[in-house]
Amino acid sequence: MNARKWGESHMFVRSYLLVGLCVFGLGSTALAARDLDDQEQEEAVLFLVGNTEFFLYHEFGHALISELDIPVLGREEDTVDNLAAVVMIPDEPDPISEDKMMAAIDNWFLTDAMATSDDESLPFWDEHGLDQQRGYQLACLYYGSxxxxLTDLADSLDLPPERRESCQDDYAQALQSWSKVLEPHILADGQRFSHSIKVIYEPPPDELKDAADLLKITGSLESIAKDVATSFKLPHNLTLVARACGEPNAYWDPEKREVVMCYELTEFFVDLITQDILSR
Known part of the structure; x- marks a missing residue:
């Protein structure tokens, strides 16, 4: 079983995503100033879901490394970015999966542009790559698949011929490497899983209630928790928690064995894509 097959159950049907539109306007201060039309709202919801999935697969990558004692050569943050990418990249044409993948790529470039416009200093010391670097690497893996x-994607980023060729190698290596290390831990067809992943939504403060409602109605947490729990021989029960953290973030806590999705990160995604749409 390869890493891409693991992610099959995370796909959303179009009608399910559109349910989120009923409450979408609640979570964003930018939307209070100007409504989005139906097409723009759909784009915004896909952006939210795509990035929620990417961040959660990234954090569950940390969880799998920790829980399954998977060796890591190189920076762990880059390694789990690669995992999230190969899981989300569709095996065959699928408009919603493709839109979510592009949303995950766009997030890094939009975040970089926002930081640049705010004159923020670049965090060269951070364990993660710079936002623009992560965006290019994610786009490179997608193109390489x-x-x-995906020639238009490479053209839009002005990737030179030699980089385009290496993108194919990067993708093949990421897919092969993750597939190989995960193979011993994959549940066989029909094999019952002995440990579960419980999803918990902690009560949000009033200022984050709309973001929390939006996150819950997308069903992203339940979908990914089920995907991971029914794919791997987990040695322990895990928890996926949505809570207020005081900052936009998502993280794996190895001591508590929980992946945390912060309501502030949901609000950040909503505001980021709304501001981008309204600026066009």
Whole structure:
């Protein structure tokens, strides 16, 4: 079983995503100033879901490394970025999966542009790559998965020919490496899983209630928790918690064995894409 097959159950049907539109306007201060039309709202919800999935697969990558004693050569943050990418990249044409993948890429460039406009200093010391670097690497992996179909993506980023060729190698290496280390831990067809992942939504403060409602209605947490729990021979029960953290963040806590999705991160995604749409 390869890493891409693991992520099959995370796909959302179009009608399910559109349920989120009923409450979308609640979570964003930018939307209070100007309504989005139906198409723009759909784009915003896909952006939220795509980035929620990317961040959670990233954090569950940390969880799998910790829980399954998976060796890591190189920076762990880069390694789990690669895992999130190969899981989310669709095996075959699928408009919603493709839109969510592009949303995950766009997030890094939009975040970088926002930081640049705010004159923030670049965190060269951080364990994560710089936002723009992560965006280019994610786009590179996506392009490398299907160069013929994704030429426009490479063109839009002005990737030179030699980089395009290496993107194919990067993708093949990421897929092969993760597939190999995960293989011993994959549940066989029909094999019952002995440990579960419980999803908990902690009560949000009033100022984050709308973001919390939006996160819950997308069903992203339940979908990914089920995906991971039914795919791997987990040695312990895990928890996926949505809570207020005081900052936009998502993280794996190895002591508590929990992945945390912060309501502030949901609000950040909503505001980021709304501001981008309204600025066009």
């Amino acid at each position: 299907d160069p013929e179909a």
